[in-house]
Amino acid sequence: MDGEMVPGLSPVQVVALVGVLGVGAQWLAWRFKLPAIVLMLGIGLLVGPVFGLFLPDRDLGPIYRPLIAVAVAIILFEGGLTLDYGRLGDSRSPVQRLVYLGAPLGWALSALVLWLAVGLSWQSAAVFGGVMVVTGPTVIAPMLRQARLRARPAQILQWEAIVNDPIGVLIAVLVLEVVLVLETGLSVGAAAWLIGSGIGFAAALGWAAGRFMALAFTRAWVPEYMKVPVLFVGVIAVFAATDSVLHETGLLAVTIMGMVLANAKLSSYAELHRFKEHATILLVSGVFVLMAASLDFATLGELTWRAALFVIFTVALARPLQVLIPLIGTKLPMNERWLIALTGPRGVVMVAVSGLFGDKLVEAGIADGAALAPLAFIIVLSTVVIHGFTLAPLARRLGLSGADRPGLLLVGGSPFAVALAQALKKAGVDTLVADTNRQHLTKARQAGIPTYYGDILGETAEHQVEFIAYPAVLAASDNDAYNTLVATDLGPHLGRDAVWQISRERDHARHALPAQLGGQRLEGRPTFQIANQRLAEGWTLRSTRLTEEYDMEDWAADRPGAEPFAVVSKTGSLRFATEGTPVTLAAGDWITAFLPPEQSRAEDAPAPEIAAEAADVARDHREKGETTS
Numbered sequence: 001m002d003g004e005m006v007p008g009l010s011p012v013q014v015v016a017l018v019g020v021l022g023v024g025a026q027w028l029a030w031r032f033k034l035p036a037i038v039l040m041l042g043i044g045l046l047v048g049p050v051f052g053l054f055l056p057d058r059d060l061g062p063i064y065r066p067l068i069a070v071a072v073a074i075i076l077f078e079g080g081l082t083l084d085y086g087r088l089g090d091s092r093s094p095v096q097r098l099v100y101l102g103a104p105l106g107w108a109l110s111a112l113v114l115w116l117a118v119g120l121s122w123q124s125a126a127v128f129g130g131v132m133v134v135t136g137p138t139v140i141a142p143m144l145r146q147a148r149l150r151a152r153p154a155q156i157l158q159w160e161a162i163v164n165d166p167i168g169v170l171i172a173v174l175v176l177e178v179v180l181v182l183e184t185g186l187s188v189g190a191a192a193w194l195i196g197s198g199i200g201f202a203a204a205l206g207w208a209a210g211r212f213m214a215l216a217f218t219r220a221w222v223p224e225y226m227k228v229p230v231l232f233v234g235v236i237a238v239f240a241a242t243d244s245v246l247h248e249t250g251l252l253a254v255t256i257m258g259m260v261l262a263n264a265k266l267s268s269y270a271e272l273h274r275f276k277e278h279a280t281i282l283l284v285s286g287v288f289v290l291m292a293a294s295l296d297f298a299t300l301g302e303l304t305w306r307a308a309l310f311v312i313f314t315v316a317l318a319r320p321l322q323v324l325i326p327l328i329g330t331k332l333p334m335n336e337r338w339l340i341a342l343t344g345p346r347g348v349v350m351v352a353v354s355g356l357f358g359d360k361l362v363e364a365g366i367a368d369g370a371a372l373a374p375l376a377f378i379i380v381l382s383t384v385v386i387h388g389f390t391l392a393p394l395a396r397r398l399g400l401s402g403a404d405r406p407g408l409l410l411v412g413g414s415p416f417a418v419a420l421a422q423a424l425k426k427a428g429v430d431t432l433v434a435d436t437n438r439q440h441l442t443k444a445r446q447a448g449i450p451t452y453y454g455d456i457l458g459e460t461a462e463h464q465v466e467f468i469a470y471p472a473v474l475a476a477s478d479n480d481a482y483n484t485l486v487a488t489d490l491g492p493h494l495g496r497d498a499v500w501q502i503s504r505e506r507d508h509a510r511h512a513l514p515a516q517l518g519g520q521r522l523e524g525r526p527t528f529q530i531a532n533q534r535l536a537e538g539w540t541l542r543s544t545r546l547t548e549e550y551d552m553e554d555w556a557a558d559r560p561g562a563e564p565f566a567v568v569s570k571t572g573s574l575r576f577a578t579e580g581t582p583v584t585l586a587a588g589d590w591i592t593a594f595l596p597p598e599q600s601r602a603e604d605a606p607a608p609e610i611a612a613e614a615a616d617v618a619r620d621h622r623e624k625g626e627t628t629s
Contacts, residue, residue, distance in 0.1 A: 009054045011063065017054065021047065022285025035384045037139060037348060040285065041377060044292020056294045065359065068290065071283040072352045073239040073254045078280045079165045079349065080258025094332050095159045101326035102160070103167050106133045109318040117309040118375070123179040124361055124368050128375065130175050131354050132314070133168030135161045136347020139384060143345065144468055147392040150400050153336045154468055157343060169353055173252045174199065176357055180247065183364045198246025206253035209238045210260025217266050247360070287352045291373060294355070303374060310375060311382045319344040335398040343391055345383040351376045407431065407470040408574060411456055411486050412477030413440030416531040421449045423541040427568040427590035432470055435477065457489050472574050475519060476502040478528060487519030496520065500576055503527045524579020525565060526594065538597030541565065548587045555591065559599050566592040
């Protein structure tokens with residue numbers, strides 16, 4: 001349908017519609033476990049070129065391009081904010097090789113494919129080749145969770161995406177500057193001076209702005225409630241200042257600014273980064289819908305069979321070579337190398353940057369720059385679909401898929417945690433017991449339960465703990481404050497519905513916590529002290545699988561006095577039974593419950609050493625509570 005046949009919308013209506021469509025697409029993707037990019041692309045195409053409900057150039061007018069430019073700048077700043085050099089240094093050698101060698105090689109290979117297979121000019125191929133390095137951290141993370149990869153390949157893929165996100169854009173920015181300056185007809189010397197001075201000014205201002213912000217935040221020159229607004233305005237100001245000296249260097253400046261702040265070790269870093277993540281979700285949604293709505297079907301039609309060649313050569317040639325060549329000589333097994341080489345989904349940053357850079361190339365007289373945005377949509381959609389359907393089967397074929405069952409992270413190495421881990425193991429649930437006290441992990445190690453010694457919130461845990469394999473958390477240490485801290489910190493990352501916290505010993509009003517702190521409470525279930533006291537008295541935690549012939553009523557009749565504690569469905573989901581929530585089970589589900597001593601003796605008595613240790617823990621916790629109350 002011709003867009004001119006439909007009355008245009010006002011800019012306010014466009015902004016509201018884009019926000020609803022973008023965020024709505026992300027919610028639908030979460031609700032139905034679909035790639036958000038595919039939904040945003042489809043919605044943008046429908047409201048734009050298909051039905052002509054709104055066309056960005058028509059309805060937003062001259063503010064459309066500046067809005068996209070500012071949004072991309074903020075997105076790239078957030079990308080730079082994720083690049084902590086300390087974390088990169090702690091990563092394995094393959095990650096560093098994929099960054100230092102793989103990124104430049106990926107740019108060269110992608111540019112070659114675009115030049116030879118697609119037929120782009122060398123200018124457009126060189127610019128788009130830099131953007132092709134970006135593999136999309138927001139896209140690959142859900143794929144890794146769904147595929148349940150083993151820790152090392154999942155970690156390498158995730159870190160490559162995080163680090164190469166700003167690096168690929170920086171390559172594209174530098175190449176774009178070279179192309180734009182060369183198109184002005186300047187001499188080699190003048191062009192080199194213009195590019196060098198512009199890039200140097202952008203790098204210097206980005207570094208200086210980052211250092212100044214870090215200093216201002218560290219010395220409390222800015223109040224806590226104003227840190228995010230000041231940072232937000234500072235990013236836009238740096239972008240505008242550097243862009244006025246040499247076009248597009250503002251993107252370089254804000255990316256460097258983000259990198260500087262990421263390595264400044266600010267006490268407010270978590271809050272700043274979390275806000276930037278939220279802002280980025282909004283901006284990415286809006287930019288993607290706007291870019292999709294501005295696509296021209298005529299340009300898409302001109303790509304024809306060359307677009308198919310582009311996808312094939314990128315997925316089957318450029319990406320594998322970009323990974324396999326840098327990893328030559330490493331100790332990484334070949335099956336892991338091939339899995340990484342055949343996994344490279346692209347994300348929304350590529351689309352946003354490609355559309356912006358394509359417009360700049362067209363303005364400079366390079367006509368095929370208009371093909372960058374359609375090509376970006378095609379490669380993003382193709383790689384998301386290809387890798388979304390093939391990653392899990394490929395991982396299983398290569399023997400790199402983790403156990404296809406739920407996992408639970410138990411924070412605290414008490415006898416209760418050991419007993420729960422043993423009971424859930426029978427139900428097919430992988431567990432990891434973490435504690436900052438090595439002695440607390442002794443019984444778990446003796447029982448063959450995987451353990452982690454250290455602070456689960458520390459940076460070391462990010463590299464050594466396979467969080468992807470443990471989508472649920474139960475904070476059950478003997479320290480209520482630490483349980484609350486763990487649940488509060490992990491809640492935004494795993495989802496608050498997946499983070500649980502053992503109930504406090506007392507539920508007096510003066511002990512009550514604000515609703516925004518902590519995790520879900522195990523209301524009506526034994527507290528830490530009572531759980532360990534029960535184990536000391538002979539109670540046990542046991543898992544039983546229900547069948548068509550042996551249902552919930554039969555289970556309850558055989559175990560009078562048993563208290564359900566957790567349920568593992570036949571589909572693999574884990575949930576805890578709480579007061580007020582009825583326990584409904586079907587054939588194939590597992591129920592884990594506290595069994596009283598008489599029932600425990602009838603099945604299997606607990607290990608004497610665990611019962612004795614449970615008594616000691618319960619007594620110590622009771623005495624501690626009496627001292628502090």
